[in-house]
Amino acid sequence: xxxxxxxxxxxxxxxxxxxxxxxxxxxxxxxxxxxxxxxxxxxxxxxxxxxxxxxxxxxxxxxxxxxxxxxxxxxxxxxxxxxxxxxxxxxxxxxxxxxxxxxxxxxxxxxxxxxxxxxxxxxxxxxxxxxxxxxxxxxxxxxxxxxxxxxxxxxxxxxxxxxxxxxxxxxxxxxxxxxxxxxxxxxxxxxxxxxxxxxxxxxxxxxxxxxxxxxxxxxxxxxxxxxxxxxxxxxxxxxxxxxxxxxxxxxxxxxxxxxxxxxxxxxxxxxxxxxxxxxxxxxxxxxxxxxxxxxxxxxxxxxxxxxxxxxxxxxxxxxxxxxxxxxxxxxxxxxxxxxxxxxxxxxxxxxxxxxxxxxxxxxxxxxxxxxxxxxxxxxxxxxxxxxxxxxxxxxxxxxxxxxxxxxxxxxxxxxxxxxxxxxxxxxxxxxxxxxxxxxxxxxxxxxxxxxxx
Amino acid sequence: xxxxxxxxxxxxxxxxxxxxxxxxxxxxxxxxxxxxxxxxxxxxxxxxxxxxxxxxxxxxxxxxxxxxxxxxxxxxxxxxxxxxxxxxxxxxxxxxxxxxxxxxxxxxxxxxxxxxxxxxxxxxxxxxxxxxxxxxxxxxxxxxxxxxxxxxxxxxxxxxxxxxx
Numbered sequence: 001x002x003x004x005x006x007x008x009x010x011x012x013x014x015x016x017x018x019x020x021x022x023x024x025x026x027x028x029x030x031x032x033x034x035x036x037x038x039x040x041x042x043x044x045x046x047x048x049x050x051x052x053x054x055x056x057x058x059x060x061x062x063x064x065x066x067x068x069x070x071x072x073x074x075x076x077x078x079x080x081x082x083x084x085x086x087x088x089x090x091x092x093x094x095x096x097x098x099x100x101x102x103x104x105x106x107x108x109x110x111x112x113x114x115x116x117x118x119x120x121x122x123x124x125x126x127x128x129x130x131x132x133x134x135x136x137x138x139x140x141x142x143x144x145x146x147x148x149x150x151x152x153x154x155x156x157x158x159x160x161x162x163x164x165x166x167x168x169x170x171x172x173x174x175x176x177x178x179x180x181x182x183x184x185x186x187x188x189x190x191x192x193x194x195x196x197x198x199x200x201x202x203x204x205x206x207x208x209x210x211x212x213x214x215x216x217x218x219x220x221x222x223x224x225x226x227x228x229x230x231x232x233x234x235x236x237x238x239x240x241x242x243x244x245x246x247x248x249x250x251x252x253x254x255x256x257x258x259x260x261x262x263x264x265x266x267x268x269x270x271x272x273x274x275x276x277x278x279x280x281x282x283x284x285x286x287x288x289x290x291x292x293x294x295x296x297x298x299x300x301x302x303x304x305x306x307x308x309x310x311x312x313x314x315x316x317x318x319x320x321x322x323x324x325x326x327x328x329x330x331x332x333x334x335x336x337x338x339x340x341x342x343x344x345x346x347x348x349x350x351x352x353x354x355x356x357x358x359x360x361x362x363x364x365x366x367x368x369x370x371x372x373x374x375x376x377x378x379x380x381x382x383x384x385x386x387x388x389x390x391x392x393x394x395x396x397x398x399x400x401x402x403x404x405x406x407x408x409x410x411x412x413x414x415x416x417x418x419x420x421x422x423x424x425x426x427x428x429x430x431x432x433x434x435x436x437x438x439x440x441x442x443x444x445x446x447x448x449x450x451x452x453x
Numbered sequence: 454x455x456x457x458x459x460x461x462x463x464x465x466x467x468x469x470x471x472x473x474x475x476x477x478x479x480x481x482x483x484x485x486x487x488x489x490x491x492x493x494x495x496x497x498x499x500x501x502x503x504x505x506x507x508x509x510x511x512x513x514x515x516x517x518x519x520x521x522x523x524x525x526x527x528x529x530x531x532x533x534x535x536x537x538x539x540x541x542x543x544x545x546x547x548x549x550x551x552x553x554x555x556x557x558x559x560x561x562x563x564x565x566x567x568x569x570x571x572x573x574x575x576x577x578x579x580x581x582x583x584x585x586x587x588x589x590x591x592x593x594x595x596x597x598x599x600x601x602x603x604x605x606x607x608x609x610x611x612x613x614x615x616x617x618x
Contacts (some may be wrong), residue, residue: 089574089575090575091537091575091579092537092538092579093577093579094577094578094579096577097577097578128577129483129518129520130520130577130586131577132589133590133591165470165471167470167476167479167480168479168480168483169479169518170479170482170514170518170519170520170521171519171520171574172518172519173574173575184479185476186473186475186476187473187475187476187477187478187479187504187514188475188514189514189517190517206473247580249538249579249580249582250537250538250541250542250579250582251541255579255580256580257580288537292537341579343538343579345541354537354541357535357536357537357540358537360535361535361536361537361574361575364574365574367517450540450541450542450543450544450545450546451540451545451546452537452541452545
């Protein structure tokens with residue numbers, strides 16, 4: 001079956017010739033009309049629209065956005081904060097970069113609608129330190145919007161006001177974890193908080209109720225307010241509504257970003273048709289479907305079971321190519337849609353070395369608060385690094401797995417899982433390659449195969 | 454502390470963004486580092502004083518967050534992405550090429566002071582791998598040949614910006 005057409009909702013203007021990131025261009029293209037209408041409605045109605053839309057968070061966990069907003073403690077009398085998670089740092093993910101740099105006003109409009117709906121009067125955009133130009137673009141865009149009475153006190157002739165501030169991170173991946181991000185925004189080390197009791201919706205920034213949403217999620221809010229939750233929920237597939245930006249990197253002919261209705265494109269269509277297939281003379285070996293912490297998928301393996309289609313349970317028997325790119329299908333086959341970062345590896349890649357690369361990342365980024373994660377991620381890195389650069393032993397795969405198995409579920413935040421899943425899935429699926437590595441590494445590497453560790 | 458007037462005014466502007474002063478610690482560290490090139494112990498004490506904190510509250514940030522540094526770097530800061538998508542497209546070769554071009558090791562100031570080359574984690578531009586940041590500029594698809602071209606420009610003191618973000 002041929003791949004469906006892209007459905008460019010969020011990325012409609014990305015890389016469009018002549019489209020610039022200033023207010024005038026955004027307004028020429030109908031910008032801020034949705035906010036103008038939204039502030040004439042009751043805030044509760046807007047929250048209902050988002051609930052009806054079925055929008056799920058685009059940052060990684062896929063938590064329903066409307067539900068997140070409903071959990072906010074509105075009785076405490078404390079101010080409610082919105083924190084925009086623009087700390088895009090899950091390896092393989094690069095969607096927010098383009099929104100921030102090329103269409104910042106779309107994000108700001110989404111923020112203002114969200115703030116109005118949730119009675120937020122101060123919002124912070126926590127942007128990763130590696131986007132210095134992005135931070136300047138956002139600051140300029142906020143200033144433009146403020147001068148046009150779209151941000152700030154008494155917007156658009158109403159009594160409602162809200163300020164937005166940009167806050168730059170400084171290179172720490174853990175700041176993408178929402179409670180770590182909040183600690184960082186409070187001027188501390190970004191040590192994630194324990195939940196309960198520190199659910200951001202109740203005890204977030206400055207111990208006040210706080211909503212933390214991803215950049216892409218907030219852009220979707222704008223479109224939901226525009227077309228209505230009902231109409232939005234008809235885009236995509238049931239429980240996986242709307243569009244999704246898939247970021248494809250690695251060994252395909254045309255890497256890049258592609259926006260599709262959620263669940264309407266399969267992995268095979270995406271990689272073979274949309275991205276042009278493997279590089280010349282190569283075949284696909286493995287793909288990580290949702291950012292580097294998602295469990296790896298091996299080409300050639302089959303996924304079987306029963307799934308719900310409408311009211312019925314039907315059998316499925318899928319290869320990697322058949323998997324629909326949505327939250328539920330990827331979870332069902334044991335991985336996740338995560339942040340939408342699809343990393344493709346072809347048959348030139350050694351899985352031992354690829355895991356060594358991933359382990360070095362997680363070891364560098366562990367905040368060090370919980371012993372299993374701090375020590376486990378370090379030892380997994382040391383073992384894979386020794387396998388590549390020193391002595392490799394056939395039993396190292398089992399040793400790696402034993403370390404990984406002692407991390408997940410024993411830490412304050414999900415980083416424990418994020419650093420354990422790659423090792424667990426690489427060993428489960430490519431265990432033979434780990435066993436054979438001590439012999440395989442004695443062979444000289446073919447020309448052009450890059451070093452990974 | 455001998456900060457530029459512009460830095461001082463930006464510091465005073467940013468502190469009231471937050472209901473709690475301590476939140477301004479990261480912004481102040483960025484501003485001071487941009488002004489001075491690095492964060493000295495004097496700067497740590499100055500920021501602590503400014504925000505009503507103990508120096509340890511600022512020091513522990515400098516030692517945690519990878520972007521803050523306690524010693525000066527070269528005139529240009531070359532950061533090569535090390536993470537998976539860039540590595541499988543040749544990021545390690547790119548990084549080695551920069552080191553070779555400037556006869557330097559990771560994290561050191563190159564002889565002559567032109568650059569400091571660093572290997573950093575994911576820069577979030579995986580679709581155009583391998584990527585490199587030179588100061589605030591993003592450079593895409595930087596293979597070894599492109600690394601040589603960029604190095605030549607840096608050595609000649611020529612601009613390297615492509616305008617791409």
